[in-house]
Amino acid sequence: MNAVGTAPTAAGHGPALQVAHPAVTVRRTVHPVDTARLGRLAIASLHAELACAPKPGLVTPFSAGSHADMDAGTFLRSLFALRHYYRQIASAGAQDAPFEVLRTLGIAAEAAMLRATNGVNTHRGAIFSLGLLVASAARGRAHSGTALAAEQVCLQVQHWADDLIQAPLNADSPGQRARAQHRVAGVREQAAGGFPLLRELTVPALRDALGAGLPREAALCHTLMQLVAVVDDLNLLHRGGAAGLAWAKAEATAFLHAGGAHSADWRQRLARIDAGFVARRLSPGGSADLLACAWFLLQQEGA
Structure with missing residues (x-):
């Protein structure tokens, strides 16, 4: 028996499902799923988010950002520890x-x-959000026999909506305290709603940036700033309150109005914004989680 209480094959094969009916039994085929590949894509997506730089207030291979207790090495140890979880x-x-x-x-x-x-805590948010998306992507493949579009993977997380809303929360966590204080929706509500921030903002923004010819790193940084400009990021609220969140949104909006990562000097401008975030100890960790999720969603479409 494995950790999920069943014994699938290495490729994720499962039995056909039978649905009882008074007059007829309908047999639905369960297609094989390469669960190991989906797991690798999830880890690679978290690594892609870590590797892109500069990112205001966030950990990169070159900076600890606004964090005194973690750096890129901490993130890499975390990713190694999570390597089996996503599979x-x-x-x-x-x-x-x-x-x-x-x-x-x-x-x-x-x-x-x-x-x-x-x-x-390096990846608590990603364990939750990306984990649900990986499960949804695998479930969709098992039912349909093919990869689902990113938006459909998000919507199918609603399969677990009732249980998501009823699951217990750690009311003492920084994110939950900020959520209660500022009366904003958290990641649980996002998941139960089929991740609208991913469907309506992050995935389209990243698709557009890549479609416009931006390299991966530039496209990720550009999309991150589009998130910071509009999302009520609980990490920003926890660290800077409403004033810190408003300042971060204004900085991101100004960066985008000046061309974002489409401009020749985008790295220099983003590095200056990063210095301001670090001085204020601001870190948009919630937006970073959404960015990694969006990269996974796009990559799994072709995998």
């Missing part, structure tokens, strides 16, 4: 496992992350 949650999704199985896998992954980082 496991893909297997669970491919087998239509209930939400409680996904939640149990996420709790175990968070514990593994904290052990690897000596208690530093």
Whole structure:
């Protein structure tokens, strides 16, 4: 028995599902899913977010950003600890496992992350959001036999909406305290709604940036600033309050109005913005999680 309570093959094969009916039994084929590949894409997406620079207030290979307790090495240790989690949650999704199985896998992954980082939270948000998206992508492939469009993967997370809303929260976490204080929706509400910020903003913005010919790093940085300009990022609210969030949004908006990453001097301008974020100890970690999720969603379309 594996961690999700079933024994799939290495490729994620599962049995056909039978649906009882008074007069007829309908047999639905469950298609094989390469869960290992989906897991690798998830880790690669988190690494792509880490690697792009400059990113205001965020950890990069060259800077710890606004963080005194973590750097790129901390993130890499965390990614190594999570390398099996995304494959496991893909297997669970491919087998239509209930939400409680996904939640149990996420709790175990968070514990593994904290052990690897000596208690530093590097990827708690990504364990939740990206984990659900990986499970949804695998579930969609198992049912349809093909990769789903990014937007459809997001929408299918609503399959677990009722359980998502009812799941217990850690009311003492910084994000939840900021959410309650400022009365903004959190990531749980985003997930239950089919991730509208991903469907309506992040994925289209990243598609457009790549379609316009921007290299990966520039496209990711440009999309990140589009997120910072509009998202009520709980990390920004926790660190800077409403005033800090408003300042960050204004800086991102000004960057975009000046051409964003389409301008020749975008790196220099973004580095100056980064210095301002660091001086104010601001870090848009929620937006960074959405960015990694969007990169995964686009990459899984062709995988």
